Structures are given as structure tokens and as C-alpha cells.
Amino acid sequence: MAHDERPRTAPGPASRGGVTLKDVAQAAGVSISTASRALANNPHVSKATRRHVQQTARELNYVVNGLVRSMTGTGTRTVAFVTDAFLGEAFARMAQGVDMTLRRENAMLFLNSTQGFPEGQRIVIEQLARQRTSGVLLVGTQSDTDEHWTRIARYHDLLASVGARLVLCGVPAISNPKVSDIPTVSYDQRSGVQAATNALLDAGHRSIAFLGYSRRTTAMERFDGYRRAMRQAGLTVDPDDPMVIATGNVEEQIGPAALRLLDRDPAERPTAIVCTTDRMAHGVYRTARQLGLRLPEDLSVVGFDDLAADESLTPTLSTVNVPYEEIGRYAARLVLGLPVDRGEHPVFPVRFIPRRSIASPDRTATRSY
Amino acid sequence: MAHDERPRTAPGPASRGGVTLKDVAQAAGVSISTASRALANNPHVSKATRRHVQQTARELNYVVNGLVRSMTGTGTRTVAFVTDAFLGEAFARMAQGVDMTLRRENAMLFLNSTQGFPEGQRIVIEQLARQRTSGVLLVGTQSDTDEHWTRIARYHDLLASVGARLVLCGVPAISNPKVSDIPTVSYDQRSGVQAATNALLDAGHRSIAFLGYSRRTTAMERFDGYRRAMRQAGLTVDPDDPMVIATGNVEEQIGPAALRLLDRDPAERPTAIVCTTDRMAHGVYRTARQLGLRLPEDLSVVGFDDLAADESLTPTLSTVNVPYEEIGRYAARLVLGLPVDRGEHPVFPVRFIPRRSIASPDRTATRSY
């Protein structure tokens, strides 16, 4: 029986390509169960045996099979971070927070992007259910349609049927009854944008545009913050307003959208823009420059997210800081069923950060050249 | 035996909290193996039985246990992306590439950050070995010490002993014999920085500083590119040169480092800076502004990475574009053992992208105010 087809592995025996507990037990001259106990530091083993078994295991390069463990109930838990595409600092920061908590709990993190297809989302979730993930963090904005929430509810059920939790992360607390029992970790997007808009109003702007409206949860909340601030200032806006331009959060769309807003007759052109994301704001900077507009004299801008690059721009970008990492940590606790102090639908506060991108519109009027 | 302690799950029976194949088989009135076959679309099952079993499975909300499958040899492969901290666009882009390839191969992606501790790296790798990951991508710069490579070699052996591959990603091809058989996916950092430095030299700069030298693989290669370009221009630099400043790639360190370089008597101050990363370049922009330096008139800057924000800066940042996503895809193929066309130590080309951050130093001389 001298077969030699195992991969380029260590000394050990094993048929499929790994040293098993059985091998260790045999080599140590004990039963499998004793070996198991010894390695698990189970107190019901004599110190001598334990030491010996552990030594043997080390010599054989034994590595327990964690997959099998999970089968028995023991084993490493696993949490998945599912999002459209994990580009972008915001996600990275959230993921960082999730990872921190998971590591402390000895759990592992799956990362999955759904690449925008709703089909992708389903496929990913099903795969995760099969792998008996203990929890799924569905991260990022969701489309706010009944159909979509129905789908989410199905995911919830599917995951529940294998004992896994679903947590929505970064979406506003949802009103849709279909999903009202699914935990959501949100942050106060409305107030954030409201504060940002107010800063522009306070500087004297009236002609304030909004970049980013669309039928997604996040965008809608942010739009609402803008609208409220405007209304309080006696200005009304609605989604059809020419000052409200829809765009996705990707370069290809941002440029044209910004152009539509800025390439106008000075009289029609906004003196300030509220951007749904910093990335959009960055795009606005580029477009404004291309059109020869001076920032902030000719155009004031506020963003949302507080990206690292904001302070390197000229002028530095006023924005809304979101505690993404903390959100990630909280979501991780929720999904692992760890005790939390803000319930299942926390809404984290955000903070408006004024910087140099806001100027009074008067300056525009007085500019001479 | 009417026990009812299972979680809030679907109808199915099951003791631990999940519908098993056995349940499906019983409900469908067939043997377990038939049920297994039916669900696997094994042709050796009558169409009728198959349909019936599949229907039953659906009604019971049955979800195969993928963990168990992996045990048998079938089952989803899993690849891990291990890095210090997954902030930063570069990593995100690489991860995106990895994810794309993995999805196509139906494999799953683990994400792990080691948080900077070498201990963390070990812990993560051991955990991955236990979970029988099929491969590990160790991403990012490594410290170039013998001790470290010894450690890496150990990881390689550990992973090999469970049939998993290790691929180093984003490091230069390594000369250290300890790890020469480990695949590495690199990109031509040296040429990139060389081109960037040449652009500054061509513009007439002589007093060119370098920001970012340190004893890590990446930084060293980049430093080397800088040194070469300088030498070809008849200028010599060495790591001790006051024009060479070391810094990690984090805000806290970048600011002070930039200050050390720029807060000098004009005669001692460089007229241009080669930055190891765009993030550092961004920091230089900030610091330069604080000191009242005009960009690019008083200071030319080049970076490395080609981050999205670069074009929103004023002036737009000249940089080196790296095909991170492609690198990720290649690394994923390598780690999965898929056929590749550039061998086990590819070095991807990079591309210098000139933008507005470079001006002739002459302008500095002629500035009057």
C-alpha cells in the first residue's frame, strides 16, 4: 500500500492530503478521543498524555479541520459583508470596523460584491446560506421598491432557516412593514445634509442645487434633508426641479451630471451645490474648473462622507462626517448576537464639518473680471 | 419526543436547527442517496423522482450544508485576501479583481486584516489553514528582513500542509532564497518612480526630494527608481540624504514628514518631491498650502497609485497608474491554480501619468511677490 500521490505536503500520512487526528492518535499511541481531548486542553486528560499528544501533533504538522468542527457545532463563526462593489472609503471603513469586532470574537469575514445585479445578490446570499454563515451584513443603499423589500424579506427567511442573521447596514431605518423586523444600522443622513444645506443658506445662498437624487434609500434620505432645510428657509424644491440632478456615484455619471448643472447661463446656474457624496463633490470640483469657475467664489460646494482626500482639495471640502467604523462595529455585534446598547435599529449621529468650500454668493456679484 | 427548542426557523424538523437531507428524503419517501442524487441533478434518477424530491426540498426550505460538502472534497473553494489594513483604494481595486475571478470560479473570498502585528499575520494564517482555505493572497508590502521571510516561508509550509497555496501580491519579485518558490504578483514599481522622477528632471528640477523611504519591499523598490533616475542625471542620493524622508503611509506620519521637508530655508527646500504614494502626495499638498507655497510654481509633486481623487486636486496630480484590478485577477488565478500566461512571478507594467502638478522650477526664481 505504498501510494505516493499526495500533494507536496508535509511528512504526515493521510490519503487525501492532510494529517488527521487519527494519524496523531496512532503516532501518539492513544485513542482518537484522547487525542481530541488532549488537543482541546480538556482537563480530563493526564498532563503527561496531553503534553505527549500535543508534541506529536506538532511534529506531524497537524492542523484541525475547522470545517468538520463547524459541523459538530463547535467551530469558527463566519460573517459576510455583502455590498454592490467594495470600492470607496466608506465601505472600507465600515469593513474595518466589522473586521475588528469579528477578530475579537474569533469569527471570520467573508467579502462579497454583488456587482449591481439583483441576481448577484441572490446568488451570493444563497451561497452564504449553504456555507452556514452565521450572519450577513447587507451593506449600502438599497433600492426602495416594494419588489426589492420582498426580495430582502426572502433573504432574511432563507438565512433564518439556517440559523443565520441578516442585518441591513447603512440604510435608513425602513418603514416598509415587510422588513420591519430586520435589524438596521443607520446614521442620520437627513440631519447631515440638512446641516450642510443650512451652512450654504447661512452663507447667503438661495440658488442651491442638489446632486444625486435617485430612488435609492440613501439618496432619498439625503434629498429629504436638503428639502427640509430649503423649506425652512422658505424655498421649495421637488425632485423635478431643474436644480435637482440625479446621478449614480460613479465617475462616468458624475461628470455629465455636474455639467448639466453648471454649464448654464449664469442666471440659471446655482451658486452652491449640495452633493450626496464626496465623490460627487470631487467631480463637481473638476467640472467647475473645466468651466473656469472659481471655487468657492463662483460656486460653493458641500459633500457627504468626509473622505481622506477632502482636505487636500482646493478649497478644502465641507462635508459630513459619518462614524463608519463604529457603524461597522455595531453591525458586527448585532449580527453575532452580542449585547448592544442601542437596540436593533440604531441611528448614529453624523457631524457637519465646515471647511473652505463655502463662500458668500455676494462675492460672485462683485467680481469684476 | 416533542422537543421544540430550535430557533425561529422555517417549518422543517431537524434537531440542531436546520432541515437536513434526511428530512427531505423522509418527506419525499426516498432514500437519502436518492435524494442527494436528485438534488445534484445526477442523471441516474428518474425525472419524476427528481422533480418530486426537488419540490419537497423547496417546500421544506432545505439548504445543503456546504461545510459538509467541503469535507467530502466537493464544496466551495475559499480564498483569503490578507493585508495589513484594507483601507485605501489600491487594495480595494485589487480585491475587486480577486472577487471577480473568484465569483466566476464559484469560490468565496475571505478578507482578513492583520492590523500591523506580525502576530496578527500568524494568527490569521493559522485560522485560514484550519478552515481549509484553498489559497491565501498575502497582499501589500512586506518588511524586507530575513526574519520576516523566514516567517513567510513557515506560512507557506503550513498552508501547503493543508493543500493551500500562498501567493504574495504587490511585492516585488523577491530575491531572498527562503521564499523564491512562492509565487509573487508584482508590478514595475521601479520604472514607475523612475519615469516620475524623470518627468521632474526634464522639467528642469535638480533639487528633488523623496518622501517615503523605509525598510519595506515596496518603498525600497520605489526608492531605487528614484535613485536611478537621479543618478542618470548625474545626481547622487542615498537613504541618509536630507532630501530623503521616511514615513509610513498614514496621515499622522505624512504631515510631519512633509513638514520636515518643506519647512526649510528656501535654499534648502526641494523644488520638487517624489512621493511613494498618492496619499503622501495629498499630504504634501496640504502641508505646502499651510506653508503658503504655491503648487506647482513653488513646488512640483508626483505621486504613485493614481487614486480617483487625484484629478480633483489643484493642480491635478501627476502619478503612476497601476493595474491593480488586473493584478488581483491574476493573483486569484494563480492561487486557484488556473492557467496563467505570465508565469508565477509576473511583473505588471505601470504607466506614468503626467498632469498639472509639474512645473519648471524657473518660475519659482522669477516670482516677484
Add this chain to the structure above:
DNA sequence: CTGAAAGCGCTAACAG
């Protein structure tokens, strides 16, 4: 303290 034995849930020969 230790060993034998019974699973965990599924796949894969092996016989009908």
C-alpha cells in the same frame, strides 16, 4: 483518566 462507539450531514461506491 481513557477508550469504544455513536453521530454530525452529505457523497460515493457498491449492490441490487
Add this chain to the structure above:
DNA sequence: CTGTTAGCGCTTTCAG
């Protein structure tokens, strides 16, 4: 085509 029988590698009673 379908059922029986072995495992996969480990944990955990249950007896010594």
C-alpha cells in the same frame, strides 16, 4: 433507476 453501506474528520456521550 434506487437503496444500502461506507466513510470524511472530529466531538462527545457512555462505559470502563
